[in-house]
Amino acid sequence: MPEREGTYGLLAEFDTPSQLVRAAENAYAAGYRRMDCYTPYPVEEAAEAIGFHKNEVSLVCLIGGMLGVTAMFSLETWISVWSYPLNIAGRPYFSWPAFVVPAYEWTILFAGLSAAFGMLALNGLPQVYHPLFNAPNFRNGATSDKFFLCVEANDPKFEPAETRSFLEGFAPVSVVEVEY
Amino acid sequence: MLDPVTGEQRVIAPGHTFKSVTEKISRIVLTPHTPLGWFAGFTLAGGVATMLLVAVVWLFLRGTGIWAITIPVAWGFAIINFVWWIGIGHAGTLISAILLLFKQGWRNSINRFAEAMTIFAVVCAGMFPLIHVGRPWLGYWLFPYPSSMNVWPQFRSPLLWDVFAVSTYATISVVFWYIGMIPDLGTLRDRSKSKIAQFMYGWLALGWRGSVRHWVRYETASLLLAGLATPLVLSVHTVISFDFAVALVPGWHTTIFPPYFVAGAIYSGFAMVITLAIPIRKFYHLEDMITIRHIDNMGKVMLATGLIVAYGYATEVFMSYWYSASHWEYFMMWNRMFGPMGWSYWVLVTCNIALPQLLWIRKFRANPALIFLMSLIINTGMWFERFVIVVTSLYRDYLPSSWGTYRATRWDYATFVGTLGLFTFLFFLFIRFLPMIPMSEIRMMLPQAKIRPEAELSHEAGD
Numbered sequence: 001m002p003e004r005e006g007t008y009g010l011l012a013e014f015d016t017p018s019q020l021v022r023a024a025e026n027a028y029a030a031g032y033r034r035m036d037c038y039t040p041y042p043v044e045e046a047a048e049a050i051g052f053h054k055n056e057v058s059l060v061c062l063i064g065g066m067l068g069v070t071a072m073f074s075l076e077t078w079i080s081v082w083s084y085p086l087n088i089a090g091r092p093y094f095s096w097p098a099f100v101v102p103a104y105e106w107t108i109l110f111a112g113l114s115a116a117f118g119m120l121a122l123n124g125l126p127q128v129y130h131p132l133f134n135a136p137n138f139r140n141g142a143t144s145d146k147f148f149l150c151v152e153a154n155d156p157k158f159e160p161a162e163t164r165s166f167l168e169g170f171a172p173v174s175v176v177e178v179e180y
Numbered sequence: 181m182l183d184p185v186t187g188e189q190r191v192i193a194p195g196h197t198f199k200s201v202t203e204k205i206s207r208i209v210l211t212p213h214t215p216l217g218w219f220a221g222f223t224l225a226g227g228v229a230t231m232l233l234v235a236v237v238w239l240f241l242r243g244t245g246i247w248a249i250t251i252p253v254a255w256g257f258a259i260i261n262f263v264w265w266i267g268i269g270h271a272g273t274l275i276s277a278i279l280l281l282f283k284q285g286w287r288n289s290i291n292r293f294a295e296a297m298t299i300f301a302v303v304c305a306g307m308f309p310l311i312h313v314g315r316p317w318l319g320y321w322l323f324p325y326p327s328s329m330n331v332w333p334q335f336r337s338p339l340l341w342d343v344f345a346v347s348t349y350a351t352i353s354v355v356f357w358y359i360g361m362i363p364d365l366g367t368l369r370d371r372s373k374s375k376i377a378q379f380m381y382g383w384l385a386l387g388w389r390g391s392v393r394h395w396v397r398y399e400t401a402s403l404l405l406a407g408l409a410t411p412l413v414l415s416v417h418t419v420i421s422f423d424f425a426v427a428l429v430p431g432w433h434t435t436i437f438p439p440y441f442v443a444g445a446i447y448s449g450f451a452m453v454i455t456l457a458i459p460i461r462k463f464y465h466l467e468d469m470i471t472i473r474h475i476d477n478m479g480k481v482m483l484a485t486g487l488i489v490a491y492g493y494a495t496e497v498f499m500s501y502w503y504s505a506s507h508w509e510y511f512m513m514w515n516r517m518f519g520p521m522g523w524s525y526w527v528l529v530t531c532n533i534a535l536p537q538l539l540w541i542r543k544f545r546a547n548p549a550l551i552f553l554m555s556l557i558i559n560t561g562m563w564f565e566r567f568v569i570v571v572t573s574l575y576r577d578y579l580p581s582s583w584g585t586y587r588a589t590r591w592d593y594a595t596f597v598g599t600l601g602l603f604t605f606l607f608f609l610f611i612r613f614l615p616m617i618p619m620s621e622i623r624m625m626l627p628q629a630k631i632r633p634e635a636e637l638s639h640e641a642g643d
Contacts, residue, residue, distance in 0.1 A: 018632045040198060040367070041623040042395035045631045052393050057400040061408075072344075075324060076335045084332040091336055098336040101419060105344040108412045112352045112405055116359050119401035120386065123394045127387035142390050143367040144206075144619075145198035 004180040008131040009035075009152035010163050011138065012172040017043050020147035023170040024049035027151060030166065034155035038132070038148040040141075057119050064114025065107045072106035073099055135178045150178065191286045192625055193468035201469075201622050202367060205615055208464055210372050217463060218612060225604035232598020235591050236311060244314050246591045252584050253574045257592040258312040260566040261599065263420055264448065265305035266346065267441075267562065269353070270413050271449020272298025276356060277409035280402070286477055288621040289469045293460070293610070294453050295357040300606040301452070302350045304599040309342070311595075338422035345419040352412060356405045362388050363398075364615040417442045424569065430512040431573030434499060440492025447485040447532075448562035450478050454555035458548045460611065469617055472546050479545035482558065486536045489565075493533070508578060516572040520585065524568050531561025 014020045017039065024037055024046050037046040047053075076099040080086070085093050120126070132138050132150065142148055149172075151163055160177070167175045196204075239246055249256040272294040279287040310316045322343045324333050333340050366388035369381035388394070421441035424432035454475065461470040500506075500513035517525050535557055538544050545551060576583045610616065623629060 017629060021631050037392040038390045039392055039395065040202075040390060041363075041620040041629065042399050043392060043629075043631070044396070044399075047392040047396045050392065052396060055393075055397045055400055057397050058404060061401075061404045079324060079332040080335055084330070086334055088334060088336050095336050098341075101338075101341040101415075101422075102335060102344040104415060105341075105348040105412075105419075108408045108415075109348040109351060112355060112408045112412075115401045115404040115408070116355045119359070119397045122397055123391075125386045125388065125394070130387060130389055132389055138389075139370045143363065143370045143388070144202040145623075 006180055007153045007160065008134075008178040008180050009150045009158075010160070010167060010175055011132065011135050011148055011150045011178050012167040012170070012175045013137055013141065014147040014149070014170075014172050017046070017147055019170060019172070020149055021045045021049050023149050023167065023172070026170065027149065027166070031157050032151050032155055032163075034152040034158075036150055036152070038138070038142045038150065040144055040146070043147070046147075056122060057115060060118030060122070061111050061115040064118070065111030067114075068106040068108070068110025069103050071110070073103040076102060131178055131180045134180075135176050137174060137176065138178075146173070190471060191473050192289070192622065193471060196468065196626060198623050198626065198628065201626065202371070202619050204466075204468070205617050205619050205622070206368055206371050208611070209368060209613060209615055210377065212374075214612065215463075218608065222605070222608040222612075225601050225608055228601025229598060229605045230601070231594050232602050235594040235598055236307075238591065239311055239595070240316070244312065246589060247595075248586055248588045248592055250584060250586075252577050252582055253571055253586040255570050255574065256586060257588055257596055258308045259423075260563070260570050261596050262305050262308035262312075263441075263566045263570075264563050265301045265308070265599065265603075266349075266420060267417065267445035267448045268452045268559075269298040269301035269305065269349075269449065270417060270442070270445035271453050272296070272301070273349075273353065273356075273409050273413040274446050274449065275453065276360070277406040277413065280406045281410060285625055286473055288625055289471075289617055290453060290457060290474055290478075291621070292357075292360065292618045293456065293607075293616045294449075295353065295360065296607065296610045296614075296616070297449075297452060297456060298353050299350070299357060300603050300610075301449075302346070302353060303606065304603050306346060306350060307599070309346075338419065338426045341419045342423060345416045349412060349416045352405070352409055356409060359398075359401060359405065360618060361614065362386060363390065363620045364618060366390065367619055368615060414442055417445045429573055429577075430500070430506070430508040431516065431569065434496060436492055436495045436499070440489060440495075443485045443488035443492065444562060444565060447482060447489055448559055450482045450485070451555040451558040451562070454478055454482075454551055455559065456607065458552040458555075460616070462548075464611075466617065469622060472548075475548060475551055476542070476545045479539050479551055479554075482554075483536065483539040486532060486539070486558070490533045493529070511576075512573060515576050516568060519572070519576065521572050521575070524564050524572065528561055528564040528568050531557050532565060 012023060014023065020037055020039070021043065024035070027035060028050055033051070035050055037043065037050060039046060077094060077096075080095065080099075081093045091098075132142075137146070138148065140146070149167070151158060151167065153160075157163075164175055247256060247258070249258070272291075275287050275294040276291040276298075280291075310319050313319060322333065322340065362385055365381050365385035369378055369385045372378050372381060418438040418441065421437035425434060425437040427433060457470055457474070457478075461467055497513060500509040504510070516522065536554065539551075539554065544554075571586045575586050
């Protein structure tokens, strides 16, 4: 990726989650769309406020689970019926009730791994660099006790001075400019 | 401390803020002054774990003949310990997954180290079948892979189901644990002062920055993993009970096995959580986060699962003495209770059924010292349960001329005690280097986390 310069966005810091949610709701109502909240624990109301309602993790998980059950059940059938048929106490080669158990385990294995790694992939993690960490106050609180709202510079409605005064209207601790 | 509104014990002591919670928990990991007690415990546990190393090396050199297993008792300590350890692990998954689905908020303080306990218990458990196969370097033959020998595993055997159940369980437990830790690793990355710690935690945190979009997906993934881990944990011990129940041996061949194994697993697992939680909360002064409420609740879970286990024993006795009308079943149960190894059955009844009835008393449950003692008793009892199932079903089979006995050798004991050391050793590493209480989930439980409407907000701003 070519190195980018300039402003990533304006970062407002709040002391309480309620203030953050109020600011985010108002920013969304004012027409800002490219923004994100950063909180030390999941604040569902903040996600609602910025218009993030649904995610695809469940779908990824479902696909993974179906893949797992199909893979294992087919493997068992192929091995026991065609590749290496063994007569075990006269049971049929296609002993599907016995095959259910490993297939069940692999459903869970694949679904679980898909949910976990799918979540990371959809989040764009692992990520080695993010401009927000350039903000001096971000590292000090985003993962412990402060609540942040970042309006990004590539939002069509973004005007440095105007957006700053808009954010300052919600009594934040500070509003800082984040550089790339 | 009682909550004035609900009249119940509080889950978290009052007066904590986002900052105080973060500091209290992250300081344990980030402190430059490791407590001397930690070094003492770590060294001791490491020493005991070395015994395991010696025992396993000797086993690899000499073979399984150094153990007491023989015919008719071909399954001995290795299987007893395997089932015991994996059962202990199950409480971790229960706390992290099932209680999450039931929205039991109190679990938040104890779920991280209960999950760690799961993983370390599975490490100890998984080793036993592997070293029991005799030629552990060929252990990969258990998995289906295209080999030049053109042979494949036999999928109608519960022992092969076990391979898939336990390997899936280990994988999902590790993933669930790690995913749950990512936000806290981000906190440690941001709060650590040393370059090495920043680098290591930064690497492990994968660039977590707490975006609410990430949080929403993260919460979905956590819920899904919890929803998947719940049937998984039930299936794992069910499959382990199939190892016994599918066989035609009297004492093993019963349909009560799956539910009663699962209940027993949770029973012993909660006992182990208490065994770990009470010293840790004392040593690291975490009485605010792991409160009497937690200990009381865990006592109740133990009482409930203990009664299910008691019901399982009663069903077994009823089935073999009266209902089965089978001579072999009748003899097995008589022999189990009054035969030469009958003492082990009565140890089991005392530790698992009789003494735990004290948990009905609220004062007893709320006393950390007493409940700690009870947790040790229960885990002893649960170990004997597996001993009774494995050994007393096998040592006197159909033909009196082939009857034998079982006397564990010093290598059996060394291996078992060694895994206790390994478990403790890994746990010491965990509490020193990783956040043992999930900070993000504790913050969620604080009263400040509640979003208040705008009207109240402006009122607050005015005063």
